[in-house]
Amino acid sequence: MASADLKDELTCSICLNLYTDPVTLHCGHNFCRECIENVLDTQNGSAAYTCPQCRAEFPERPVLQRNTTLRNIAGHVLSQEEQEEIFCTYCVHTPVVASKTCLWCEASVCDLHLMAHNKSLQHVLIPPTKSFRNRKCSRHKTVLMYYCTEDAECLCVSCCLGDKHRGHQVELLNEASNQKKTKLRTIQGHIIKEKDDNEKRIHDLRDHLRQIPEKAAGIVERVTAKFREIRMKVDDLENHVLKEISKQQEQVSLSVSDLIQQLESKKHNLSREISTIEDLCQMMDPLLYLQADRRDFTDVMDGDNYLKETEAADLSEDLIINTQTSGLMNIMSGLQKGYYVQEASGILLDVNTASNDVHISDDLKTVSCSKTKQGRLENPERFEYGRVLSLKGFSDIRLYWDVEVSKEGAWRVGMTYQSIERKGECSLIGNNKNSWSLRNFQNQYSIRHDGKEFKLSVQPSSHKVRIYLDYMAGLLSFYELSNSVKHLYTYNTRFTEPVYPVIHVWDNAWMRVLNYDNLNIW
Known part of the structure; x- marks a missing residue:
């Protein structure tokens, strides 16, 4: 129980009750806000x-400063x-x-005296309490029985009839x-759902976090094996x-x-x-020379001349380089089957x-938001608002495609099954199990x-975005292209149908599929 001295310190000198919303004047004295405002009035x-x-x-009406510490102490004592x-x-x-406690009589009664207590409507019975001040109007000193919905104030009968609340919507307490509790329960339901969704999201992210080392190890193993294979082929070459x-x-x-x-x-x-010729030329006797000269040596002049013209064989560097180049091209050809991607054009x-409500360019590459209806004939394939699919879907393939986006407006881009709804909320990209999207709205x-939907921290x-698909691995990734490639997000799923590129633009936005002349390794 609070001591008498402490209660004295927590008692307003105007109403002589425990402080309610205490405020402080410049001189340092504290009062209930309502009490001092009435005095100042x-x-x-x-x-x-x-x-x-x-x-x-x-000299001027003092500004009232709330005394939070005093309010907390008074509240604690009151709760005790x-x-x-x-x-x-x-x-x-x-x-x-x-x-029970009767607010009108400011008296508490047991079950026996409750039977004899006045049953008049003025006698309001509540669970036992010692605090009557907050239950009565500070101005009229009568029980608070009504609530003004416009001013959010509890009122007595006299307050309801006064000028301040005249004409306002007034309800019984x-x-x-009950209405406020019903509204709070509705809000509580939404909060509980959001909490459950948040817990599920945390659970999914933790599962994803646990899977990352295993996935990374698998990727490392595959990459290492590929490099080992490349090294073996290069060594063999x-x-x-x-x-x-x-x-x-x-x-x-x-x-x-x-x-x-x-x-x-x-x-030789x-x-x-x-x-021999030298010996013959040394003979001095003409007779002996002529008798000995049986040859004219012309055969020596005409024979074996082909040896002089024969060029020495040399190493064929061109053949060696061609062999090396051909081998490297064969190795690269094998790599292309696993790493080359579909041509974006x-x-x-x-x-x-x-x-x-969208305009498509003549080259079928650009989609833009249009204020003028295009007048296209209705068909089961046509979207209701702001969207368009690609002509071709993809499966059993690894590819990426790049888009350029406008600085203004809002857009979504991603992949979808052709079976996506074409009208209603379910036709929104990402609003169903058949589509996956990245959105930019209000620079987020x-x-x-x-x-x-989850906001990204990036x-x-x-104004360039890359969409990467590895159909067999069940990966769909989004990247931002600037001076470098910045990863935004990767979906990990299992595709069961061919997936189609899909674009959604609104608020004067446009998007263009970028062209590349050749296949690209990435």
């Missing part, structure tokens, strides 16, 4: 405003008093616990309380090229050695002929699916699938 038009306790004067046992006011000789060089070296060496041997033999024969927009990225900084 009576001082309007006087020479100065004064403190009811110390008579300190203020509410928890204390309350006894019947009329059981004088033997204390009996009260079952119970009715007003290197050995093959080196063997080709050794083979050419051996063949050229044998050819050159044979030519040298032939030339050495011819050189020529030296012998030179010596192959994506065209399907006018038959375009809604009548968000992703949406199966009716659930702020838009470029």
Whole structure:
């Protein structure tokens, strides 16, 4: 129980009750807000405003500063008093616990005295309490029984008839309380649902977080295996090229050695002929010379001239380079089957699916929001608002496509099954299980699938977006293209139908599918 001295310190000197919403004047004294405002109202038009306790004067109406600490202490003391046992006011000789408190009489009664208590409507019975001040009008000192919905104030009968609340919607306290509780329960239901969704999102993200190391390990294993395979093929190609060089070296060496041997033999024969001719030329006796000269040596002049013209064989560097290049191209050809992606210029927009509030360019690459209805004939494939599909869907493939987006307006881009609804809320990209999207609205990225949308922490900084699809792996990723490629978000799912590029523009936005002349590795 609070001590008497503490209660004195927590008692307003005007109403002599515990503080209710205490405020402080410049002089340091505290009062209930309503009490001091009533006093200051009576001082309007006087020479100065004064403190009811110390008579300190203020030239202007003082600004009231809420005393939060004092309010909390008073509230704590009041709650302690509410928890204390309350006894019947009329059981004088033997204390009996009260079952009700009458606000009109400001008395608590036990079950016995309750039977004899006045049943008039003015006598309002509530659970036992010692606090009557908050239950009565501070101005008229009568029980608060009504609630003004416009001013959000609890009123007594006299307040309802006064000028301040005249003509306002007034309800009984119970009715007003029940209505507010009903509204709160509705809000509580939404909060509980949001909390449950948040918990599910956290659970999904934690599952995703646990899967990341396993997925990363799988990717590392596949990448390592691919590099190991590439290294083995490059090593095999290197050995093959080196063997080709050794083979050419051996063949050229044998050819050159044979030519040298032939030339050495011819050189020896020529030296012998030179010596013979020299001996003949040294003979002084004409008769002996003519008798000995049986040859004219013309055969030596005409024979074996082909050896002089024969060029020495050499290594064929072009053949070696061609062998190396051909081998590398074969290796790259094998890589292309796994890493080359679909040509982005192959994506065209399907006018038959375009809604009548979007314009499609002649090259079927650009979609823009149009204020003028396009007048296209209705068909089951046509979207109701702002959307268009591509002509072609994709499956069993890895590809990416890039789009350029406008600086103004709002847009969504993504992938969808052709079976997506074409009208109503379910036709919105990402508002169903058949589509996955990235949205930019009011300079904020968000992703949406199966009716659930989440904002991304990455702020838009470029006007080019890349959409990457690995159908077999069940991956759909979005990237922002600027000086570098910035990852925005990746969906991980299992595709069961071919997926089609889809675009949604509104608020004067436009989007263009970008062209590339060749296939791209990425």
